[in-house]
Amino acid sequence: KKFVYFFGDNQTEGSNKMKHLLGGKGANLAEMANLGVPVPPGFTISTEACVLYMKNNDYPEGMWDEIDKNIDKLEKSTGKKFGDPENPLLSSVRSGAPISMPGMMDTVLNLGLNDETVRGLAKRTDNEWFAYDSYRRFIMMFSDVVLGIDTNEFENLIQQKKDELGVTEDTELDTNTMKDLVEEFKSVYKEKTGSDFPQEIKQQLKMAINAVFNSWNNERAKKYRQLNDISDELGTAVNVQAMVFGNMGETSGTGVAFTRNPATGEKEFYGEYLTNAQGEDVVAGIRTPKSIQALKENMPDVYKQLDDITQKLEQHYKDMQDIEFTIEKGKLYMLQTRNAKRTAAAALKVAVDMVYENLINKKEAVMRLKPSQIDQVLxxxxxxxxxxxxxxxxxxxxxxxxxxxxxxxxxxxxxxxxxxxxxxxxxxxxxxxxxxxxxxxxxxxxxxxxxxxxxxxxxxxxxxxxxxxxxxxxxxxxxxxxxxxxxxxxxxxxxxxxxxxxxxxxxxxxxxMPNVSGELETMLQWADEIRSLNVRTNADTPEDAKLARDFGAEGIGLCRTEHMFFGEERIPVVREMIMADNKEDREKALQKLQPMQKDDFLDIFRAMDGYPITIRLLDPPLHEFLPNYEDLIEKIKKLESEGGKQEEIKRVNDLLRNVDTLKETNPMLGHRGCRLGITYPEIYEMQIKAIIEAACELSSEGTNVIPEIMIPLVSNEKELDFVKKTVTDTAESVMNEKGTNIDYLCGTMIELPRAALTADKIAKGAEFFSFGTNDLTQTTFGYSRDDAGKFLPLYIDKGILESDPFAVLDQEGVGELMKIGIDKGRSSRPDIKMGICGEHGGDPESISFSYEAGLNYVSCSPYRVPIARLASAQAVL
Ligand code: PEP
Ligand code: MG
Incomplete structure (x- = not known):
């Protein structure tokens, strides 16, 4: 088995295709070497070696032999040798997982320096200051990343020296001070570890490789993987690479750059660099770097070469690159390239621009944006x-x-x-x-x-x-x-x-909220060309309906009419209706409510001109519209103690009695949904009248109204038949009265397991199905929607559930019921329209499921409409 892969000097063994084995960094170094980009040579120890090391607590057999052979190659290729006092080879050691992962051991630079080689380096480079500066950096970095010694131990010593000499920059410390620092740093090392700073180069290398392997399992790395859903099984590769020096004076430097602006996506060469510095100085934010534009002035040739190389890399990878480079005495080396992390706005702009630049096609562009990133653009x-x-x-x-x-x-x-x-x-x-x-x-x-x-x-x-x-x-x-x-x-x-x-x-x-940018529009239009699922919105107010139209909603999948009952001037009328003890009084109250409902429907129909609107008849248990029982008791006590008016006390007492009668042990499984419409048909009659009257009026004004009246919480086809009769009778009489005909549909929610299981019977009477996956999840799991918060987090923590089933559809259980419902429904009514209107309608994974399962549309809250448009295109690709 091969564990080590060489790169550089025309002997490269890996490529970009081997990310899993070489990690992102190693694979890209190999790829750059293959492309003829100047990369210092080195070798990559595979992720497989790391995985075996973790499993067996020992190095895989043959790994060190391979490393020795690769060190030979590296020495030949550079003409330098590890530990050679005359011409020492120095290397960097970096981790590189298949997925870029902050939190792991990152980098050790200048490995290979010891008390002897530092003198060799000084002689070769004719720069004693540089050699000792490198050595003290190495001791500090090695102590920090390999042994976990606090860098402040060293920083404080540097600060002391600066204070003594009255200077502010590291670069102002003289050579002798650097030498002193090396000795003091070694003492810190000895004090903290009980051992001398390792002088044997192989030992240094072994310790560093060990540290990289072990860092895969440190707390920060584990936390990052947990937060980002990255498997613990991947392991990390280790890259050992010949050093080049950005800290050899003013014609040297190091920097990071992006082929485009990572914040905005603007096409501009964007980056920062520092002269006379090593890589970590830029990233650590200790010295504030100069813009890459300054390099153009200081070293125009290097800038030109860098610009050419980065463009070549972007063309090759067909994506924005994030690169690290070092300039050693005017010679440019590339140390890293990878697809750049970027803001959502940049991801959007870059993907759209790259289509116009003919680098990628529209489908690729649509796949470049995560649906969740749309949230960020918004x-x-x-x-x-x-x-x-x-x-x-x-x-x-x-x-x-x-x-x-x-x-x-x-x-x-x-x-x-x-x-x-x-x-x-x-x-x-x-x-x-x-x-x-x-x-x-x-x-x-x-x-x-x-x-x-x-x-x-x-x-x-x-x-x-x-x-x-x-x-x-x-x-x-x-x-x-x-x-x-x-x-x-x-x-x-x-x-x-x-x-x-x-x-x-x-x-x-x-x-x-910002305006939806032009690029988002473009991207979503491309998504629209690809997707076949329709995207509707859940909206109960004209405002939400308008907003959702702006976001591209193609209709309303759920208008919860109860939300229209809560207005300040409405709630007393709603209560009047609930508290009426005879049909006559109830109808009086309903007559007051009807014009208010109708007004809402008028505005919503206008906002959705030409698009279907699913209006659900009243669903929640009535007590939701009444005040809280305990609050009323308090109120009565207060009135009595303050000697309030008898009339008022009686009113509150009446209210209390009503609240008491309506109180249910399991309201979510109680007197709600179509059960209300069966016990009090006059409530639904009022709602249907409001809908059809509004539709008739607008339709004669030329607005294209497409109402779909939806009956909630049906579990038995006879319930549907019963309520449907109310719907057709009422609609018929309104249409006759108005002399207008409205093409409306009457359908049902499928939100109870029994409804899904008997969907063939229900579909005989229902012209559409809307899967109410909130209630369907509640009743399938038997988890109360209102109480599941008490145990769901623990369930997820303990791995009993992978995610909250109220947010991400449970495909295995709830999804299976949906599939049964879809199949059975189509078996008796082949052209039946079906959608989903539970919370899951805005979740990308659940949208993809809805597409596979053969739904016609998803419906979600207005802000998630763009997400759903993109996700349903991605579901196709
Ligand atoms: C559902 O149950 O999924 C649904 C959309 O209805 P509600 O959330 O109003 O119960
Ligand atoms: Mg429901």
Missing amino acids: HPMIDPDSELELLSSGLAASPGAAVGKVVFSAEHAEEMAQNNEDVILVRTETSPEDIGGMHAAKGVLTVRGGMTSHAAVVARGMGKPCVCGCDGISIDMNKGVFTAKGYSINEGECISIDGSEGKIYMGEAELK
């Missing part, structure tokens, strides 16, 4: 009209706006978020340890670091607003306060951040 922004005190500005690192209470630690952020508080995580800079806190926060603000700093990259990935490099603020962790512009903001006080503009404001901003 992120809130700060209302431009709001007047807020600007506290400070920084880099616009990740778009969107957020409002929350200031917290200074990731831990605290997680705690407060658990208590449903919105928080903004404010840090000097973030590190992988902060991932949990960033996830919990609404937004992230850092004092240091650039667009490629940890905070920026991670926040963008998470779709969280982030402002970086905001050096106008200073944090005092001990006092739990930050200051800016003379203001002090304590932990727990509210601020607002705008990650699209890079601005921080005092207090709570008003947030607003």
Whole structure:
């Protein structure tokens, strides 16, 4: 079995196709070498070796022999040797999993330096300062990433030296000071580990490889995998690569760049670099880097070469690339390329632009955007009209706006978020340890670091607003306060951040949704060309209906008429109806309600001109419209003790009696849905009248009205037949009266297991089915919709359930019932129209299931309509 793969120097063994085995980094290094891009040579130890190492707690047989052979090759290829005091080979050691994963051991640079080789390096490069600077960096990095020694131990020593010499930059420390630091660093190492700093190069390498393997299972990496659904079984590869030096003076440097702007997707060469520096300086955000445009002025030839190479890489990979490069004494090397992480807005723009550039086709573009990213494009922004005190500005690192209470630690952020508080995580800079806190926060603000700093990259990935490099603020962790512009903001006080503009404001901003951008329109139109599922919306108000039309909804899949009962002026009338003890009184109240319902329908029909509207007759148990029992008891007590009017006391007592009679032990399984329409047909009659009257009026004005009247909670075809008669009789009489004919449909929800199982019988009377997967999930699992929150999180935590079945459709159980319902329904009415209107109608996975199962449409809340349009196109591809 082969565990080690060489790359570079025309001897490359891997390629981009071998990501699983070589990890993303290793596969891309091999691919770049294959493309003739200048890459320092090296070798990759496969993920398989890591997996075997973890399984057996020992290295796989033959791995070290292969490593030795590859070291030989590397030495020949570079003309240098590990441990050679004359011409030492130095290498980097980096982890590289098949999926890019912050939180794992990242990088050790300058491996191969010891007390002897450092002198060799000094002689070869004729630069003693550089050699000792590299050595002290190596000791510090090795101690940190391989042995977990706190870098502050070393940073403090550097700071001391700077203070003594009265300088501010590392580069201002002289050679002797560097030498002193090397000795002091070695002492720290000895003190912390009890051993001398390893002088044997093979031992250094072995320890570093070990550390990479072990980092696969550290807490941060595990947490990241958990949050991102990455399998623990993948393992990581290890890349050992000859060093090139960006810290050999002013003609050297290192940087990171993107082939397009990762925040906006704009086609511009975008990046940052530092002269006389090594890779980690840029990423760590310790020195603030220069824009890549400065490189164009300083080293035009190198810039040109870099620009050419990155364009070649983008053309080759057909995707935006994120690259790392180093310039050693004017010679350019590429250290990494990968498909760039990007904001949702950038993902959208890049995908659309690349179609226009003929790099990818429309279908590929549609697959490039995750449906969830649409959520981010539809992120809130700060209302431009709001007047807020600007506290400070920084880099616009990740778009969107957020409002929350200031917290200074990731831990605290997680705690407060658990208590449903919105928080903004404010840090000097973030590190992988902060991932949990960033996830919990609404937004992230850092004092240091650039667009490629940890905070920026991670926040963008998470779709969280982030402002970086905001050096106008200073944090005092001990006092739990930050200051800016003379203001002090304590932990727990509210601020607002705008990650699209890079601005921080005092207090709570008003947030607003941005306009749907042109690219989103284009992308969704391409999705529309591909998809066959229709996308409707769940909307109960004219406003929501309009919004959903703007988002592209092709009709309403569920209008819950009960939501129209809750208005301030309506609820007393609704109560009057409920409390009537005879039919006559009830009808009086209903007559007052009818014009109100009709008005709503008029506006909704107008907003949905030409599109079907499924209107569901009253569904919830009536007591939902009455006040709370305990509150009424309180009220009576109060009235009595305060000597309130007898009349009033009687009124409340009547109410109380009604609430008491209507009280049910299991209201969700009680007197609701079509059961109400059977016991009180006059309620449904009123609703049907309102619908058909509105339809008649608009239809004679020329509006194209397509009502679909839906009967809820049917479990038996006789229920449907009973209510359907109310529907047809009432509609008939209204149409006769108005002299207008309306083409309406009458159908039912399928939201009870018995309905699904007897769908063939039900379909005889129903002209359409709408799967109410909320109730169907509730009744299939026997989980109360209102109480499942008490145990579902634990179920998910313990792995009993993979996800919340009320959010992601349970395909195995609920889905199976749906399939039965679909098949049986079509068996007796082949052309029956079917859709889904439960919460699942907006969930990408469930949409894909709905497509496979053969539904005609999905229906979801207005904001999820664009998500559903994209997801239903992706379901086809
Ligand atoms: C359902 O049960 O899935 C449904 C859409 O109806 P509701 O959520 O109103 O019960
Ligand atoms: Mg329901």
